[in-house]
Amino acid sequence: VVKEVSPYGAVELTDLGASRTFKVTGQRLKLYEGGEIPTERISLSLTDN
Structure with missing residues (x-):
């Protein structure tokens, strides 16, 4: 729920x-x-070459 919006x-x-x-x-x-x-998740493994 939005409680407050500031001028900035x-x-x-x-x-x-x-x-x-x-x-x-x-x-x-x-x-x-x-x-x-959407609840599907994707996992990526990164390797350092």
Whole structure:
């Protein structure tokens, strides 16, 4: 839940399930329009040649 938006673009969010707040930049927020959230993960191993 959006708790506060500052004039310089920071957004304070509240996690109601965990009762905590955190700040992010407005550029990092994305609109969620519903539907399934992809849960597939890919693992890559990097080697140094």
